[in-house]
Amino acid sequence: MQRSPHTAPQSGNTDVTVGVDIGGTNSVVGVVDDAGTLRVRKQFPTHARESVESFVPRLAHVISGTCEELSPHTHIRGIGIASPAASTREGIVDNPANFQWGRVDLAGLVGRYFDVPIVILNDGDAAVLGEARYGAARGMSNVLLMTLGTGLGAGILVDGRLVQGAHGAAGELGHMIVTPGGRECACGRRGCAETYVSASGVRRTAFELLAESVAPSRLRNASFEGLTTDHIAGLAAEGDELAAEAFRRTGHALGLLLANVVTGFDPEAIVLCGGLIHAGELLAAPARASFDQHVLERYRGKVRMLLSTLTDGEAAILGASALVRDSLSSVEAI
Amino acid sequence: MQRSPHTAPQSGNTDVTVGVDIGGTNSVVGVVDDAGTLRVRKQFPTHARESVESFVPRLAHVISGTCEELSPHTHIRGIGIASPAASTREGIVDNPANFQWGRVDLAGLVGRYFDVPIVILNDGDAAVLGEARYGAARGMSNVLLMTLGTGLGAGILVDGRLVQGAHGAAGELGHMIVTPGGRECACGRRGCAETYVSASGVRRTAFELLAESVAPSRLRNASFEGLTTDHIAGLAAEGDELAAEAFRRTGHALGLLLANVVTGFDPEAIVLCGGLIHAGELLAAPARASFDQHVLERYRGKVRMLLSTLTDGEAAILGASALVRDSLSSVEAI
Numbered sequence: 001m002q003r004s005p006h007t008a009p010q011s012g013n014t015d016v017t018v019g020v021d022i023g024g025t026n027s028v029v030g031v032v033d034d035a036g037t038l039r040v041r042k043q044f045p046t047h048a049r050e051s052v053e054s055f056v057p058r059l060a061h062v063i064s065g066t067c068e069e070l071s072p073h074t075h076i077r078g079i080g081i082a083s084p085a086a087s088t089r090e091g092i093v094d095n096p097a098n099f100q101w102g103r104v105d106l107a108g109l110v111g112r113y114f115d116v117p118i119v120i121l122n123d124g125d126a127a128v129l130g131e132a133r134y135g136a137a138r139g140m141s142n143v144l145l146m147t148l149g150t151g152l153g154a155g156i157l158v159d160g161r162l163v164q165g166a167h168g169a170a171g172e173l174g175h176m177i178v179t180p181g182g183r184e185c186a187c188g189r190r191g192c193a194e195t196y197v198s199a200s201g202v203r204r205t206a207f208e209l210l211a212e213s214v215a216p217s218r219l220r221n222a223s224f225e226g227l228t229t230d231h232i233a234g235l236a237a238e239g240d241e242l243a244a245e246a247f248r249r250t251g252h253a254l255g256l257l258l259a260n261v262v263t264g265f266d267p268e269a270i271v272l273c274g275g276l277i278h279a280g281e282l283l284a285a286p287a288r289a290s291f292d293q294h295v296l297e298r299y300r301g302k303v304r305m306l307l308s309t310l311t312d313g314e315a316a317i318l319g320a321s322a323l324v325r326d327s328l329s330s331v332e333a334i
Numbered sequence: 335m336q337r338s339p340h341t342a343p344q345s346g347n348t349d350v351t352v353g354v355d356i357g358g359t360n361s362v363v364g365v366v367d368d369a370g371t372l373r374v375r376k377q378f379p380t381h382a383r384e385s386v387e388s389f390v391p392r393l394a395h396v397i398s399g400t401c402e403e404l405s406p407h408t409h410i411r412g413i414g415i416a417s418p419a420a421s422t423r424e425g426i427v428d429n430p431a432n433f434q435w436g437r438v439d440l441a442g443l444v445g446r447y448f449d450v451p452i453v454i455l456n457d458g459d460a461a462v463l464g465e466a467r468y469g470a471a472r473g474m475s476n477v478l479l480m481t482l483g484t485g486l487g488a489g490i491l492v493d494g495r496l497v498q499g500a501h502g503a504a505g506e507l508g509h510m511i512v513t514p515g516g517r518e519c520a521c522g523r524r525g526c527a528e529t530y531v532s533a534s535g536v537r538r539t540a541f542e543l544l545a546e547s548v549a550p551s552r553l554r555n556a557s558f559e560g561l562t563t564d565h566i567a568g569l570a571a572e573g574d575e576l577a578a579e580a581f582r583r584t585g586h587a588l589g590l591l592l593a594n595v596v597t598g599f600d601p602e603a604i605v606l607c608g609g610l611i612h613a614g615e616l617l618a619a620p621a622r623a624s625f626d627q628h629v630l631e632r633y634r635g636k637v638r639m640l641l642s643t644l645t646d647g648e649a650a651i652l653g654a655s656a657l658v659r660d661s662l663s664s665v666e667a668i
Contacts, residue, residue, distance in 0.1 A: 140500075141500070142499060142500035156598070158492060158495075158497050158499075159495070161492075161493070161495075163492050163497075163598075163599065164600075165476060165492075165599060165600020165601070166474075166475070166476035166600055166601055166602040166636075166637075167600055167632075167633070167636050168600070169600040169632050169633065169636075170492075170598065170599055170600035171597075171598065171600075172597040172598075172600075172630060172632070173597055173598060174597075175597050175630045176594040176597050176598075177590060177593065177594055177628055180590065180628075187630060187631065188631065189628070189630070256511060256514065259511065260510040260511055261598065263505075263506040263507055263508075263509050263510050264490070264497075264504065264505065264507060264510075264595065264598045264599070265497065265499060265504055265598070266498075266499020266500055266501055266502070266503040266504035266505075266506075267499070267500055268500040294511055294514075294523070296506060296509045296521060296523070297521065297522065298501075298503050298506070299501070299503065302500075302501050302503075303500075
C-alpha cells in the first residue's frame, strides 16, 4: 500500500489541511493552513466515465503534488472532501448523478494513500461552511446557501451546525415542486425549482420566450446545445430584450423561491453562489425585487440576500478543510 | 409580591414540572411528573380581548390549583409555557395574532408568582418536542410537525434540537406561497399554503366547489360562517360527494406541500396534528397518495407520514414541560 510521505509530523513542518472539491467537470485540491488561508490550489479534470478506483489514485497524486508545491516539509493533518451525493455520517458517496461510481466508501479509498483523518461532505454543505467561516456570511450561524449551477443545490447551517437530515439528504431545495405539471426534471418528476432557477433553467426560459414572442433577438440564431448562460448574459448586457427577459423571469422565480425557503429556516442571510451569479445584477436585481415582494412581513429587512464573495470552488475547499480541522480539534480536546 | 407556596423543596414532596399551552380560545395547564407522565390537566378560557396583566394572575391561580389537586405537597421544579409568537431566546411573546398583548415578557410576568425557572416556547416547537418524546415520533431526532388548525403551524427538530431560526421565526411553513396570486391570506399576501391546507382552507375549498359545480350537496344550505370542518367531514362520511371532494383537494395540496418541505429537512417522520386530523382517512388517504406521487425518489419509503397519537394540547404541554426539565438537568449537570 502506497503511503504519502506527509503523514508523520516532523519538526519544522508546515501543518496544513487539504480541501477537495469534486465537480462534474473538474475537481480542485486546495492546501489550507491552520489560519484558514488557501495557500495553493490545483485543478484537474474529473472524467465523468472514469471508475472511482482509477480516479482516487489521480486525486492522491494531485494532493501530494500540491502539498509539495507549498513546501517539501508539509504535514497533512487531515483531508476534507466535498462531493455530490456524499453522506458525512456514513462516510460514503452514494450514486452521484454525474459519475458511474455507484455507492462507494470514498473516505476509505483515499485513506489508503494518506494515514490521516478524512471527512467527506456534500458539496452544498462544504460551500455553506466556507461562506460562513470565510465568505459572504462570515461570522453568521444561521445561513442558507443556494448554488445556481447546472442544477440548484443548497447547504444549510442552523445554529452553526450543518443540517444533514435523517438520511443525509437534507437541502434538496432544487427539487421543491414549484409548478405542478411544469417542466420535466432530470429527477423524473415535473415542475422542480431547478428546471426554472439554474443555468439550464435560464436557457429553457430563453427558448420558451423565443417560442412565445415574435421579438427580434440574436438568440434566434443559437441552438439549444450551443447556448450558454454567459452568452445569454452577454446579449442581455448589449441590449437584447429577450435575453434580458430570460434573466428577469429567472430572477423573479428565484426571489419567490427564496421567500418560501426562509419560512422554514429563518436564516440571517441567504448566500447565492454558482456559475449563474456571474450574471450579476441581471439576475440579482429582479431576484431582490421578487424576494421583497413575496417575503413574509416578519422576515422583511432581517433576512439578507448576499452574493458569494469567494471564487468558484474556494468556498467548498475552505469549508471541507474547516470541517476536518473542527473534527481534529474536537478529538484533540478530549 | 405574591409567591407560590410550591417553591421551596421539602422532603416528601412530589416533584413536578408544569406545562402550559396557551391557545386562542382555551388554555391548558398540565402537571407532569419526572417520568414525563401528565398527572393532572385543567383547561380554562383564554379571553382573546383580555390584557396580559389580567391573564397572568388567572394563569397563576390555575397553576397553583392544578398542582394542589395532585397533592398538597407538590414541588414545582420549573414551568414551560407554549404560546403563539413566543421566542425562547428572548423569553418574550411578540404580538400573538389572536391577542391584544403586544410585545410582552411573559416569563417575567409569570415569574412574579413562581420563583422557579420558566421557559417559554412556540406552540409548534412545544408540540414537536412532545411528539418526539412521548407521541407518534417517540425516539426520533429529526421530526417535522405540522399543525392543521385554523392556520397551518409547524415545529421542526433537527438532530434532537429545535430549529428556531436567527430571529426566532423558523417554521412558518404555512406561509409558503404555493399558488402565486391565489387566495388572500390573513398575512396580507396571496396564495399561502395555509389558505388551502388548514381548517379554514377546507371550508374555502368547499365553497369554491359549490361555485364550480352544480352537484347537489347538503353544503348548499350552509353559510360560510356557520360551517365547521367537523360538519363537512360528517357530510362526507354520509356520502356527500362535494364534501368528500373538499377533503380530497385539501389532502392533495397537503401531500404536495409535505413532499416539498421534506427536501429542506429530510426528517425521519412528519407528524400531523391539529383539529383537522379528526377527519382521519378522509384527509390522510389523499394526502398520503399525493405525498407518494410528488416526493423525490431519495426520500420515498424513508420519510413517514404519521398522525399525532396525543390528545389535543397534550403534545404542547408535554413538550413545554420537557424543555424546562431539560434546562434544569443541564443546569444541575454543571
